[in-house]
Amino acid sequence: MEIRIATTPEEKEEVYHLRYQAYVEELGWRPEDVDDANKRLHDAEDETETIYYVMDGEKMVATCRQHFGAGRLDAKTRAKYTLDKFAEFPDEEFGFTYRLVVLPEYRGTTVLIRLLLRVYEDVWKKGLRFSFCYCRPRLINVYERLGFIRYKDNFLVEEQGYMAPMLLVVDDANHLNAVRSPFLRTCRQFKPGTQNAEWFSRTFPGMRECIQMQFLEPEEFLKQWAEALEAPTTTLLHGLIPEQIQRLISEGAVMTVKAGDILLREGEAGHEMFLMLSGMARFTIETPDGSKAFLSSAGTGEVFGEISLVAHTPRTATVQAITDMEVLVITQDFIRRSMKAHPEIAIQMLYNLTVLLGLRLKNTTDRLKGALQESTKMAKALATQSKPRVERPILTPDELIEANQVTIQHVHRPSGGA
Structure with a gap:
């Protein structure tokens, strides 16, 4: 070199x-x-x-x-x-x-x-x-x-x-x-x-x-962030023992994000994912008319950015901090190194990511199905309301009999004095 x-x-x-x-x-x-x-x-x-x-x-x-x-x-x-x-x-x-x-x-x-x-x-x-x-x-x-x-x-x-x-x-x-x-x-x-x-x-x-x-010792880091790392929503770490978690977090970086900051933008390239240690964030996407549509929010223990990390695709949503946040940054380079040096960690974490992506895909599918059903109902209702009324002519009894092929007994004829 x-x-x-x-x-x-x-x-x-x-x-x-x-x-x-x-x-x-x-x-x-x-x-x-x-x-x-x-x-x-x-x-x-x-x-x-x-x-x-x-x-x-x-x-x-x-x-x-x-x-x-x-x-x-x-x-x-x-x-x-x-x-x-x-x-x-x-x-x-x-x-x-x-x-x-x-x-x-x-x-x-x-x-x-x-x-x-x-x-x-x-x-x-x-x-x-x-x-x-x-x-x-x-x-x-x-x-x-x-x-x-x-x-x-x-x-x-x-x-x-x-x-x-x-x-x-x-x-x-x-x-x-x-x-x-x-x-x-x-x-x-x-x-x-x-x-x-x-x-x-x-x-x-x-x-x-x-x-x-x-540069905290892993034990001290785990102690400081115990609430986030042990939260039920922290699916990324499920199945990992404390020693494995120590190896994982030693390669990450803790970043503070101020309320209102836009951490990720829809469509940009991404090479990292984030584990939320504290705070809340909101997720939005851009609609065809250029406005922002709210998708969901996330809090302590949850993960975002994982799709770009694993699939090497652009960010699928914009992420903005609702409150001050602290996040653990996990990179693609760390995943690659782990697959070589600590395959047991990489396998478990990638499995956890697979489960997470599957659950989020199911939730998205359920929301789309619900929206489609609601849209279908509205379309039918609008079609019924907008259907033009046909003015039917008044038929004589003989014309009515001929049109409906009914017998004379089913037609009420007015009395002669009427």
Whole structure:
């Protein structure tokens, strides 16, 4: 593996095609600057920022773009990262990582770590204090194990979906040591201090707690979330013994979702499912006229997002938090690793998912049958009400006899005096 910086037009073109493959073809994102005709994803910042890429022999397998300094950032981007709270530091001491892509067959390998480690070395050399990025829920665990911290509320990126903002305090050796980050050795080579880490703790109190939760001992995690993990609705974990649950949750990430946040959007690509540890969510779909139709709600112990995780299909509904929620994020990568390392866990969990999907399919079928029956009744009622009345002519007794083929005795003739 070799990590390089793209400087030639040919190198950059290959990067743009790799981005298109990942963001557009795989994830279905539609950035404004996408070039479908040439299958490339490029924007103006590519001309001024540093583009890294990884080569495996003759094949480009990963890339990212690093923005050194915040001087050229627009107001919207500065607000997204809450840079006003960092006003006492010069813009030159900030870094931002964007456009990260790793080919599917290289995910779960050391490629991502190697690429970001190279970026981290350059961040140190350029004297940066803080490095920012944002990621999808399935990557939270990866970034936190590198040393990044979720320092503010999640936000929705229109063309990409629900994102978690992440911050790396570049010289925070104590934190890197606590999470066993691969960045630690490099950090120690540059003689780190403690002032930036202390400032962060004062300015963003409590933000380290969410990452500390990720590194709880499994027994402590189980104790803390006993209500959710033991709830009757927690069908995902049925049949698993405590030791197996410990292995499962150690690979997940706990994410806080604020009331009103849209966690999933109908039609977008998905690579993770969610186990609700607390709170409530609502599920809606878009109707042909563009309005939102309510499907159902879910609470503690329930699972959502499992269809996209298992079937690799777009999200079938939009999920919005009714209250503040905490969810355990479970990824496709974890399922694959479990099938190799812990097949007994994977088999039981996939069986539980099969049961869950079967029950939900039955419920959906029952609702559709009920709706169809109601629709049929209404259609019949409307047909009866709208059927035109035929004005029948008044027949003489002889005409009535002929028309109905009845005998004269069945016809009442008026008396002669009438």
